[in-house]
Structures are given as structure tokens and as C-alpha cells.
Amino acid sequence: VPDRARIVHDLRSTGGIILTWCHLMRRGGISQAQLAHGTTVMEQAVRRLVSLVERLVAGGKRRSPAASGSTTSASLPATGAAAEESTAPSTIDLHGVRILIVDDDADAREAMRMMLALHGADVSTAVSAIDAFDVLQQGRPDVLISDIVMPDADGYALLRRVRAPDTGDRGLIPAIAVTGRGREADRTRAFAAGYQCQLTKPIVPDELIAAVHGLLAR
Structure with a gap:
């Protein structure tokens, strides 16, 4: 699959982001504002992981919600402004920037x-x-x-x-x-x-x- 190597790279990168935030929160000493934004970043990272796994299973192709067959989904609790930001899908790709x-x-x-x-x-x-x-x-x-x-x-x-x-x-x-x-x-x-x-x-x-x-x- 031509896109497979890039998907695997993104999976590793996204997993690293989640692990880093886990380390920061476990270390403690962060403010409530930093914790709130860390939670938002974590939510986005998990959603991206789900999307990447779906693409990997689908052979590297982006899957539309209307595609046939079973799909993987994740429901993450969030409230307030952070919830609105994290649930808004981002299509911006900054690879190479x-x-x-x-x-x-x-x-x-x-x-x-x-x-x-x-x-x-x-x-x-x-x-x-x-x-x-x-x-x-x-x-x-x-x-x-x-x-x-x-x-x-x-x-x-x-x-x-x-x-x-x-x-x-x-x-x-x-x-x-x-x-x-x-x-x-x-x-x-x-x-x-x-x-x-x-x-x-x-x-x-x-x-x-x-x-x-x-x-x-x-």
C-alpha cells in the first residue's frame, strides 16, 4: 500500500504525543489551563489514532462515514469550549512544514x-x-x-x-x-x-x- 509507510509514521508520532502528555500529567505541577489544553490535545490525538487505524485497515484509503462495512469509532467525553474544538475535524496537513x-x-x-x-x-x-x-x-x-x-x-x-x-x-x-x-x-x-x-x-x-x-x- 503506497500510503502505508506514512500512516505507520503518523501512528508512531501520534502515539508519542500521547505518551509525552501522560508523562507531563503524571509529573504534576501543571496549571489548570495547561491541564485543560493537554486534555484537548489528547482527545485530538486519540481521534487521529482511530482515523489512522481505520485507514490502515482499509488499505491506506480515507474512509467516508457512508462507506459500507463495519467502522471503528471512539466517543470521548468533553464539555465546554474544549469539547467544541476537539470534536471539530481538522483537515489541515502540515507534513513537510x-x-x-x-x-x-x-x-x-x-x-x-x-x-x-x-x-x-x-x-x-x-x-x-x-x-x-x-x-x-x-x-x-x-x-x-x-x-x-x-x-x-x-x-x-x-x-x-x-x-x-x-x-x-x-x-x-x-x-x-x-x-x-x-x-x-x-x-x-x-x-x-x-x-x-x-x-x-x-x-x-x-x-x-x-x-x-x-x-x-x-
């Missing part, structure tokens, strides 16, 4: 990495603006996602350096600002600094995926 995430918060960084990896993205991470510069020397990502409030150099300073005239095509990298401040003044400042999009923490998985997809489609 290189993304750099910059955030000094390890849990936030890992959560975004897993959200994007769940859709097939090739994700690199950096813990600071200085660390991000080193990663950028190794190659140009397709999208840059950066927290704004970070020690030493903030997200504005990072993008100023990325957009500097002597950086070549790195200055054209589409960029998403991530911040805990959702005021209009913060959004205006982010756009003025060169970011094309701003997301407010805690990050909603579907909003992050849609933002990345939107920048790539420009």
Missing part, C-alpha cells in the same frame, strides 16, 4: 510542539531569543512562533534581529506572536514589530493550527 517555536516556558513550548506535530509539522524549539538565533543559523523555518515576554531578549527584539537587512531570506519568515496579554495595544505593537499574527495564551490547538495554515497560504 518546518516550524521554530521560541518560548522560555517549557510546558507551553512542549504543548505547542505537540499540537503542531500532531498535524505532521517538523518542529524545532528554542528556550530564548539567543537560542533561537543559533537554531536559525542551521536553517530557515517556514514559520516562526515566539513568545513575547522572555528574559534577556523579548519577542520584539528577536523579530527585529530576524528582520534585520543583513539576514537575507530569513527576514521574510512568517511570524506568530504568542503572549499572555490580549489587549489591542499589545496586538498593535506585535504587528508593528513585524508579526503577522498574534495568539493569546493559553493557546487553543485549532487556533494555532489555523494561524500557521493561514500564514502558509499567503
Whole structure:
């Protein structure tokens, strides 16, 4: 089956995401907001596992709900906004898309990495603006996602350096600002600094995926 190798790869990747979240929750010390988003990511991962297994059984073909024969289904309890997000099927495929995430918060960084990896993205991470510069020397990502409030150099300073005239095509990298401040003044400042999009923490998985997809489609 031509699609079999990719399905198996996605199964392993999705399983890894679930195991990582299990480790984070077992470790403890995460906030209620992080727990809520972790649950959403886990729900999406389990649904993706079900879909991948169905495709594997069907010979690598996507199966429609109207297809004949038995199907595998999973019913996961969810409530509120998280339930609406997790039950909305996502068709966005980020395979082959290189993304750099910059955030000094390890849990936030890992959560975004897993959200994007769940859709097939090739994700690199950096813990600071200085660390991000080193990663950028190794190659140009397709999208840059950066927290704004970070020690030493903030997200504005990072993008100023990325957009500097002597950086070549790195200055054209589409960029998403991530911040805990959702005021209009913060959004205006982010756009003025060169970011094309701003997301407010805690990050909603579907909003992050849609933002990345939107920048790539420009």
C-alpha cells in the first residue's frame, strides 16, 4: 500500500504525543489551563489514532462515514469550549512544514510542539531569543512562533534581529506572536514589530493550527 509507510509514521508520532502528555500529567505541577489544553490535545490525538487505524485497515484509503462495512469509532467525553474544538475535524496537513517555536516556558513550548506535530509539522524549539538565533543559523523555518515576554531578549527584539537587512531570506519568515496579554495595544505593537499574527495564551490547538495554515497560504 503506497500510503502505508506514512500512516505507520503518523501512528508512531501520534502515539508519542500521547505518551509525552501522560508523562507531563503524571509529573504534576501543571496549571489548570495547561491541564485543560493537554486534555484537548489528547482527545485530538486519540481521534487521529482511530482515523489512522481505520485507514490502515482499509488499505491506506480515507474512509467516508457512508462507506459500507463495519467502522471503528471512539466517543470521548468533553464539555465546554474544549469539547467544541476537539470534536471539530481538522483537515489541515502540515507534513513537510518546518516550524521554530521560541518560548522560555517549557510546558507551553512542549504543548505547542505537540499540537503542531500532531498535524505532521517538523518542529524545532528554542528556550530564548539567543537560542533561537543559533537554531536559525542551521536553517530557515517556514514559520516562526515566539513568545513575547522572555528574559534577556523579548519577542520584539528577536523579530527585529530576524528582520534585520543583513539576514537575507530569513527576514521574510512568517511570524506568530504568542503572549499572555490580549489587549489591542499589545496586538498593535506585535504587528508593528513585524508579526503577522498574534495568539493569546493559553493557546487553543485549532487556533494555532489555523494561524500557521493561514500564514502558509499567503
